[in-house]
Amino acid sequence: MNENIQILIVEDDEATRYICEFALHNEGYQVTNVTNIAEARTALAKIHFSLVVLDLNLPDGKGITLVREFNWQSFLIMTASATPLDRYQGFNSGAMDYLVKPFHPGELLHRIKNILFNKHSQSVKSIQFGEWMLDLNNHTLSQAGELVELTRGEFAILAMLASAKGRTLSRDTLLISVARESGDGHPRTVDVLISRLRKKIEKEPRRPCYILTIPGLGYRLADTL
Structure with missing residues (x-):
């Protein structure tokens, strides 16, 4: 069932990107990896992903710009920032959820499943x-x-x-x-x-x-x- 679900990972840190990709592949999701905003824009222009797992701090800018630019997509934000202001801005950006680094792969999968389930329930x-x-x-x-x-x-x-x-x-x-x-x-x-x-x-x-x-x-x- 998950093989029809495409997820985009936007993360410049190699270790975090590997953890996300490995966990998602094991669950049967189709995964695309990019490392910056420019590459993400190219991918998002070609494919409507079921979910985008997005780091907020990227080499060429703030990931939050993608949430506002592609507001028809579903986003899960992940970042090392955990201040009340950072969390508030994440919640108000239009993202579906917010994950603080470091995190266990199981927590990532749990949040992704919640997002996908809630999208389905909207009908x-x-x-x-x-x-x-x-x-x-x-x-x-x-x-x-x-x-x-x-x-x-x-x-x-x-x-x-x-x-x-x-x-x-x-x-x-x-x-x-x-x-x-x-x-x-x-x-x-x-x-x-x-x-x-x-x-x-x-x-x-x-x-x-x-x-x-x-x-x-x-x-x-x-x-x-």
Whole structure:
């Protein structure tokens, strides 16, 4: 199945590029390697990749320019920069996810699979969980026909969790979705929005049945009740 998925790696560091290519090849992905922005532009002009794994600091400029220039592509940003400002800019660039170096190949693969899964899930129009119905087209949440008002950030998180179908999503993954929808990339934003969502959909917010905390990993939406 993965042999039909083409991924572009834009990375000038040979060791990191090798780690990415080796891990992706082992999973059956088709991989193209380039080392700078100019080569990436040439590749992107010829092929619509399923995903671009992009280093931010390249020999001929900032990788973020590619995200803005080719905004119809899906990007996973990777960089050694981990300051709050760097992360915020990464979240707001339009990228799908953000990976801090050094990283384990397993983390890279996990994030790539999440991105590809979420892209596929975007074709789904509505998702039901328990008594709730989430309409992804109209951005509404209802229970027995009664609408519950959600902010853009709350909807973004709930849509991500519902689309993940019981899988655990990290705070960083959820924060990217929030930042793209509302522009709020503060690290504590996810926890605040989760708390608000629980007050709106849980019968007992302090003992949630829907939005579950997975210690050390993130959050997931319960499959069934």
